[in-house]
Amino acid sequence: MKPWLLALLACPECAGELAARADQTEAGEIETGLLRCACGAEFPVRGGIPRFARGPARPEARSTVERFGYQWRAFRDRLPGYREAFLDWMAPLGEADLRGGVVLDAGCGGGRFTDVAASLGARMVVGADLSESVEAAQELVRHRANAGIVQADLLRLPFRQPFDLVFTIGVLHHLPDGEEGFTALVRHLRPGGRVHAWVYGREGNEWLLRFVDPVRKRLTSRLPPAVLRVAALALAAPLHLALRVLYRRRSGARLPYGAYLSWLARFPFPHTQQVVFDHLSAPIAHYYPRDEFRGWFEKARLEDIVVSARNANSWRGTARVPGG
Numbered sequence: 288m289k290p291w292l293l294a295l296l297a298c299p300e301c302a303g304e305l306a307a308r309a310d311q312t313e314a315g316e317i318e319t320g321l322l323r324c325a326c327g328a329e330f331p332v333r334g335g336i337p338r339f340a341r342g343p344a345r346p347e348a349r350s351t352v353e354r355f356g357y358q359w360r361a362f363r364d365r366l367p368g369y370r371e372a373f374l375d376w377m378a379p380l381g382e383a384d385l386r387g388g389v390v391l392d393a394g395c396g397g398g399r400f401t402d403v404a405a406s407l408g409a410r411m412v413v414g415a416d417l418s419e420s421v422e423a424a425q426e427l428v429r430h431r432a433n434a435g436i437v438q439a440d441l442l443r444l445p446f447r448q449p450f451d452l453v454f455t456i457g458v459l460h461h462l463p464d465g466e467e468g469f470t471a472l473v474r475h476l477r478p479g480g481r482v483h484a485w486v487y488g489r490e491g492n493e494w495l496l497r498f499v500d501p502v503r504k505r506l507t508s509r510l511p512p513a514v515l516r517v518a519a520l521a522l523a524a525p526l527h528l529a530l531r532v533l534y535r536r537r538s539g540a541r542l543p544y545g546a547y548l549s550w551l552a553r554f555p556f557p558h559t560q561q562v563v564f565d566h567l568s569a570p571i572a573h574y575y576p577r578d579e580f581r582g583w584f585e586k587a588r589l590e591d592i593v594v595s596a597r598n599a600n601s602w603r604g605t606a607r608v609p610g611g
Contacts, residue, residue: 288317288332289435298324299445339439351571352418357512359397359420362561373403376456376485385409388451394458398424405434415439446475454483460573469583479611484604489574491600507567519564527559547598
């Protein structure tokens with residue numbers, strides 16, 4: 288655990304200050320130890336990661352967490368293009384909005400975007416996730432002095448209000464209630480801080496909702512993850528061939544799902560396999576209309592709201608907390 292991380296943390300039970308006990312350290316960081324609150328709550332530090340995880344009660348939500356934990360441990364390759372992809376997901380925000388700030392990657396998965404945000408000049412970046420994917424994230428960012436990982440539920444995050452920017456990419460649509468998760472994240476922003484979210488859109492996904500989503504709900508989300516990984520490999524092979532042959536051309540943008548698949552065609556095969564696995568694995572996946580998504584920002588009384596389409600089938604939204 289990075290030494291600076293303790294100052295950002297608070298007890299998720301009472302919001303009190305935490306004290307750290309180091310049982311084993313490595314290069315000045317707590318590798319194993321304990322975080323204690325005056326209220327009596329205790330939270331272990333294992334593998335350099337503070338552990339605040341308390342699994343969701345609903346079986347469907349618990350299965351979603353477990354399957355994403357498997358996914359990010361199975362697909363942990365560093366692939367080219369993630370810096371550019373991250374900035375595309377984050378638009379209209381850019382590098383200047385990260386530089387020098389205290390940043391939270393909410394639902395960090397394997398830590399790819401935590402790593403990118405840290406590389407772009409953020410002063411401190413915290414990646415938080417409930418699943419066991421934090422192991423892969425910690426391995427990825429351990430070498431970065433300005434990045435740390437926490438295992439915690441996004442609805443019960445163990446933070447004060449230290450963040451200049453909270454971003455969440457591809458997470459809220461996998462929660463039982465995406466709006467509840469969004470509202471919980473806003474609470475950890477300082478006055479004047481920004482929130483940025485990306486979710487699946489209902490608009491532009493009619494084919495997927497009609498043909499793919501029923502298969503996910505009734506079949507593939509119930510398969511053992513290792514079996515689904517093999518199935519995703521088989522399905523990804525012809526898809527990747529089509530991407531290379533049809534969608535890498537300039538005319539690919541005029542084909543069905545052209546904006547999205549032309550973007551996907553830029554990546555190597557392992558990413559295609561992961562995308563197929565991702566779409567078929569999660570028991571919970573919501574597709575939000577633009578107006579409903581924008582409503583989250585309005586109900587939270589945020590300012591300077593900007594909602595934009597990404598690849599004609601998903602929504603990016605950013606806004607600012609009043610004050611500051």
